Amino acid sequence: MVTTVRQERQNKIIDYLRSEGFVKTLDLVEILNYSEATIKRDLVELEEKELIRRTRGGAMIIDKRKIDIPYLMKIDRFNDDKKKAMVTKIADRLLKDDMVIFIDSSSTALHLVDILTKYDGLQIITNGLITASLLSEYTTARVSIVGGSIVPKRYTINGSKALFDITTYYADIAFVSCRGYDFTIGATETMEGEAYIKQAFRKQSKEVALLITSDKINHRYMRQSLSNQDIDYIITDKKLSEDEINILIRNNIRFMSESEL
Structure with a gap:
């Protein structure tokens, strides 16, 4: 299945958070090489999907054991x-x-x-x-x-x-x-x-x-x-x-x- 650029970017954010637990927004800007506004929009979408919780200046993963990543993300990695x-x-x-x-x-x-x-x-x-x-x-x-x-x-x-x-x-x-x-x-x-x-x-x-x-x-x-x-x-x-x-x-x-x- 074709993955959009946005999906790929959000996949990378989820993968990083599952590994590290927390990340600063500015660090994601540097890691992913996208604008701060783009990264913030991604974090808002991921929070709406109940995958992460935004914090002041960054984001943290919700309980790793309870996280259920979106179905299309699973298919991307099929x-x-x-x-x-x-x-x-x-x-x-x-x-x-x-x-x-x-x-x-x-x-x-x-x-x-x-x-x-x-x-x-x-x-x-x-x-x-x-x-x-x-x-x-x-x-x-x-x-x-x-x-x-x-x-x-x-x-x-x-x-x-x-x-x-x-x-x-x-x-x-x-x-x-x-x-x-x-x-x-x-x-x-x-x-x-x-x-x-x-x-x-x-x-x-x-x-x-x-x-x-x-x-x-x-x-x-x-x-x-x-x-x-x-x-x-x-x-x-x-x-x-x-x-x-x-x-x-x-x-x-x-x-x-x-x-x-």
Whole structure:
């Protein structure tokens, strides 16, 4: 996807702040070689997206663990995200021709598109606008997108209409991600709508596979989307401890990792 100059500049600001935590506006002017007025406009936009907090003379990052960068920023870095690509490569073992599949709007699940190109007769339902577009472009699947409200800047659909639409389908498996996974309470989200969508996918699916990269493990957020009892598979690039694996076994969750490739 083509990245605008402004997006590239704001990406660099976010990357710098994630590394340093705080930066002065004048330092960004020097680092990025743009005018002070341009940098200030960028900081205003990033604050409106709730990614940073402006301070006198500079800006600071909001809690690094809770930051959710805009979806297009994630797509800009799509090909460089080796962890997510590895997770979806592992998920390939659960796929076969002629399946009905739910896929959520997460950038992690978006990596499934490359995997799904080799299967025939698939029917795929998603709440992701970009996900639906890429599935339609690169796979032979019959793709359906749920109706509802588009979440600003997230390219995702949720709301009561989306939840109702999901009840009109039944899938063999749902592939979903999350903002955080805790071994005690399961998968969690910061946004209520995202949590409800994943609960609906769970209710209408025979099985659920949770796709999580190592940076999401042992973090919890406000909204529970899936309890451990709701999850059939956890697929991750992280090497789990014996105690963590035993927790999954007690909850009848199958752990799938890179070692199975």
